[in-house]
Amino acid sequence: GAGVSQSPSNKVTEKGKDVELRCDPISGHTALYWYRQSLGQGLEFLIYFQGNSAPDKSGLPSDRFSAERTGGSVSTLTIQRTQQEDSAVYLCASSLQGGYSPLHFGNGTRLTVT
Amino acid sequence: GENVEQHPSTLSVQEGDSAVIKCTYSDSASNYFPWYKQELGKGPQLIIDIRSNVGEKKDQRIAVTLNKTAKHFSLHITETQPEDSAVYFCAASKVNDKIIFGKGTRLHILP
Numbered sequence: 001g002a003g004v005s006q007s008p009s010n011k012v013t014e015k016g017k018d019v020e021l022r023c024d025p026i027s028g029h030t031a032l033y034w035y036r037q038s039l040g041q042g043l044e045f046l047i048y049f050q051g052n053s054a055p056d057k058s059g060l061p062s063d064r065f066s067a068e069r070t071g072g073s074v075s076t077l078t079i080q081r082t083q084q085e086d087s088a089v090y091l092c093a094s095s096l097q098g099g100y101s102p103l104h105f106g107n108g109t110r111l112t113v114t
Numbered sequence: 115g116e117n118v119e120q121h122p123s124t125l126s127v128q129e130g131d132s133a134v135i136k137c138t139y140s141d142s143a144s145n146y147f148p149w150y151k152q153e154l155g156k157g158p159q160l161i162i163d164i165r166s167n168v169g170e171k172k173d174q175r176i177a178v179t180l181n182k183t184a185k186h187f188s189l190h191i192t193e194t195q196p197e198d199s200a201v202y203f204c205a206a207s208k209v210n211d212k213i214i215f216g217k218g219t220r221l222h223i224l225p
Binding site for chain 1: 115120146148150155156157158159160163165203205209210211212213214215216217218
């Protein structure tokens with residue numbers, strides 16, 4: 001079946017512009033996660049949704065970052081006034097119910113801020 | 115909050131030998147420890163996981179051990195093959211909570 005889909009796969013933007021990254025989770029998965037992976041770095045937790053609510057936003061790096069999820073499905077991660085340090089791969093994952101359910105990752109969006 | 119440390123950052127082993135990757139976690143309430151494998155250009159994929167009520171779990175050439183007292187857990191790959199070359203991540207979480215990852219280990223299998 002279809003896996004987690006992220007779009008775009010690559011995004012190049014100028015410093016100061018806003019960007020929106022989209023994640024389509026696996027149908028029926030109630031939990032959705034966003035992670036950031038910088039070059040040679042691990043997976044930095046950004047935000048976690050259970051249904052449409054975000055019980056944990058503690059990983060968002062600054063108030064320029066926001067995320068929403070609608071209809072318990074699609075999620076968008078928005079970065080306002082992008083900076084060069086925002087350049088990274090942004091990974092989305094979904095799981096059946098959170099907790100012990102395995103995460104299914106998309107292939108990520110590679111964001112380059114010039 | 116939870117913090118996961120992973121070692122080594124890079125590991126090279128001869129094909130056919132074993133590889134061991136070690137992780138420690140800080141939150142004694144964590145009770146779920148998955149391991150993920152990431153190949154180039156792709157998202158990580160779960161390869162094995164263990165819950166805190168068991169000390170060891172094995173799946174063919176892969177095994178994971180957990181020491182709750184020491185807050186250590188390890189991944190063991192035996193009889194390594196070229197396709198095992200990838201980046202491996204350990205992680206820790208509590209049920210219905212965020213999953214925190216280590217910084218990853220790049221594993222090279224040498225011919």
